[in-house]
Amino acid sequence: MLPSYAMLPSYALNRRGMLRASAAGVVGSMLPTDPCAAFAGGYPQTSGQAKSVLHVHLSGGASQLDMLDPKPDAPAEVRGEFKPIATAVPGIAVCEHLPLLAKQMQRWAIVRTLAHREHNHLLATHVALTGRPTPIPRGGTDLDRVESRNDFPNFAAALDFVRPRTDGIPTAVSLPNYFIEGPLTWPGQHAGFLGAKHDPWQINGDPNDDAFRMQALSMREGITQQRLQSRRQLLEKLQNRRDGAMLKGDAGSFRQQQETAIKLLTSGKVVKAFEVNQENAATRDRYGRHQFGQSLLLARRLIQAGVPVVQAAMGIVQTWDTHTDNWGKLKNKLLPQLDQGLAALMDDLASSGLLEQTLVVVMGEFGRTPKVSTLPGQTVPGRDHWAHTYSGLFAGAGVRGGQVVGKTDAQAAYPITRSYSPADCLTTAFHAVGVESETQIMDPLDRPHQLCNGQVISPLYTGAAQ
Secondary structure, X not given: OOOOOOOOOOOOOOOOOEEEEHHHOEEEEEOOOOOOOOOOOOOOOOOOOOOEEEEEEOOOXXXXXXXXXXXXXXXXXXXXXXXXXXXXXXXXXXXXXXXXXXXXXXXXXXXXXXXXXXXXXXXXXXXXXXXXXXXXXXXXXXXXXXXXXXXXXXXXXXXXXHOOOOOOOOOEEEEOOOOEEOOEEOOOOOOHHHOHHHXXXXXXXXXXXXXXXXXXXXXXOOXXXXXHHHHHHHHHHXXXXXXXXXXXXXXHHHHHHHHHHHHHHXXXXXXXXXXXXXXXXXXXXXXXXXXXXXXXXXXXXXXXXXXXXXXXXXXXXXXXXXXOOHHHHHHXXXXXXXXXXXXXXXXXXXXXXXXXXXXXXXXXXXXXXXOOEOOOOOOOOEOOEEOOOEEEEEEXXXXXXOEEEOOEXXXXXXXXXXXXXXXXXXXXXXXXXXXXXXXXXXXXXXXXXXXXXXXXXXXXXXXXXX
16 A cells, blocks of 8 residues: 655745645745845755765664764763774864774764753654654653644645645655554654645665565556556546536645556666565665665665655664673674675765755754763663764764864863754755745644744854854
């Protein structure tokens, strides 16, 4: 069965215009405010340079100290077990277990002063994916704040709303798993109040599995593209006999979804992208024969197919939640697999020219505590949740690589220069794909919400320290 995905009519976007979408029960409008222009001259010249955004999500929260912001002079109970290594850019050091990243540092910008207020996985994930706070239900707890259709839409869903597609290629694909654990579903993963038609396509399957294929996007045996096109033409003839009457309500919505499904299946571009096994063995080996690596390979293939937004999760929920055995988990699996996959991804994007038009972002929902601790009942130490400061990687689409943005204190506990929020990260992504800073959407209660509710992280483009 195909995922729910329907398109809204496309209207020109301008500063005085209005984007109407009655089927979704919301209205997108352009109002004369400009919170995104955070520096002289407004947007950098790179606005709109990106055709795609790839978000590599480290679910659970990756340690800034043990990856991108090492503090070798800190006390042992802070610095941890890893040593820093020099990179291809003088003056920038990263963890010793990221040697390939170190060699490619000229392509990456490290932002070391990401920060927000949520130290709970569910709340922090919603903030990371939507840029919005996550109110707790009256009388509830943090664990009561699960996914809801009252949520603000995530970046991918909002982009689908303001830029609906009609070519059968989805605006966004999320892979290889949904963030669910037991009865809890992480908020921020879908379109929220915009409705299911704007949800990202969700892929649940391991691309490293030899049997992996996008079953949901494949046609039944015996149904060729030519036969499907013939059926479509017949359906159009029958539809035209209804005296030109327009479909309304559920019938119209179903028709839209049907059209999208047919276009996708007849074009075959996205379906072919899922045929990871068609890549040569050497390429697959470069990415790594594991879920991390093959998910990044699939992400690259989807970007090549023209998908504007891809989220590749590096593991299930809390994979990077290293309360126990922090250094063992990072050293033996997490860092080597991430390092290998990212290196292959960047090589392929650069050699194909796609890096110039793809914004790549690597981060989790928060970082880890500076001080090492051991949980009750455990014997192997680790680090707990920490949102006061953490690190992320940015590359491509005009981002100036080979630099560090922001500086933290001696224990990587707090920023000592300007901090940047998830809202700033998402505003930067909207800027990258050319969404106008004034763009707003209205929720079902007709309350306006600014998509660009943060500020562009301008040093990523200018190289000027802030």
